[in-house]
Amino acid sequence: xxxxxxxxxxxxxxxxxxxTTYCNSSTTLSNIQWYKQRPGGHPxxxxxxxxxxxxxxxxxxxxxxxxAKKNSSLHITATQTTDVGTxxxxxxxxxxxxxxxxxxxEGTQLTVNP
Amino acid sequence: DGGITQSPKYLFRKEGQNVTLSCxxxxxxxxxxxxxxxxxxxxxxxxxxxxxxxFQKGDIxxxxxxxxxxxxxxxxTVTSAQKNPxxxxxxxxxxxxxxxxxxxxxxxxxxxxxx
Numbered sequence: 001x002x003x004x005x006x007x008x009x010x011x012x013x014x015x016x017x018x019x020t021t022y023c024n025s026s027t028t029l030s031n032i033q034w035y036k037q038r039p040g041g042h043p044x045x046x047x048x049x050x051x052x053x054x055x056x057x058x059x060x061x062x063x064x065x066x067x068a069k070k071n072s073s074l075h076i077t078a079t080q081t082t083d084v085g086t087x088x089x090x091x092x093x094x095x096x097x098x099x100x101x102x103x104x105x106e107g108t109q110l111t112v113n114p
Numbered sequence: 115d116g117g118i119t120q121s122p123k124y125l126f127r128k129e130g131q132n133v134t135l136s137c138x139x140x141x142x143x144x145x146x147x148x149x150x151x152x153x154x155x156x157x158x159x160x161x162x163x164x165x166x167x168x169f170q171k172g173d174i175x176x177x178x179x180x181x182x183x184x185x186x187x188x189x190x191t192v193t194s195a196q197k198n199p200x201x202x203x204x205x206x207x208x209x210x211x212x213x214x215x216x217x218x219x220x221x222x223x224x225x226x227x228x229x
Contacts, residue, residue, distance in 0.1 A: 106156035
């Protein structure tokens with residue numbers, strides 16, 4: 001079945017440093033979504049990427065979808081303590097039979113030292 | 115306010131007992147999902163439903179059962195056959211269809227502990 005791998009598993013940064021998490025799928029994806037889960041909370045949707053090579057920005061966050069639609073990345077510029085949490089990617093398979101099912105990566109847990 | 119409500123928030127169960135987790139949404143979403151999250155790990159799909167009276171197994175369906183008799187409700191039963199049921203359970207809904215995945219809206223989760 002479809003597998004989505006995410007690295008690194010943990011990342012500790014000093015406030016102001018940049019942060020990147022990478023997501024790789026074993027199969028071609030039709031789209032990829034990113035979520036953020038604060039400690040003790042539930043995942044909250046950040047963004048969805050659909051097109052090959054797509055790049056989207058949200059303030060200090062930059063999301064990319066690979067040309068082959070099998071990998072994606074999230075980059076945070078100049079981290080702040082409010083960025084603390086676990087970031088998940090979630091992909092939908094490229095086949096018609098994938099339906100509305102999403103497969104999540106294992107997440108990258110970000111801690112920011114003030 | 116529109117959203118997803120999960121209950122109970124915390125639940126303790128003795129081994130050998132079945133337990134049912136409630137999930138209700140008033141977002142008028144067709145698709146609903148159950149995920150399991152273990153400490154420091156990602157979300158693993160248990161079951162999902164794209165329409166009323168229909169549901170599909172996810173990656174870890176063994177020991178779990180669901181029903182989708184109403185659009186608003188998607189309860190999950192953790193049966194005694196589930197060998198390691200202690201976990202954080204998350205319910206979600208979306209506008210997803212057979213060919214499309216909308217963003218997932220998650221409930222606040224139910225934390226199940228088996229004693």
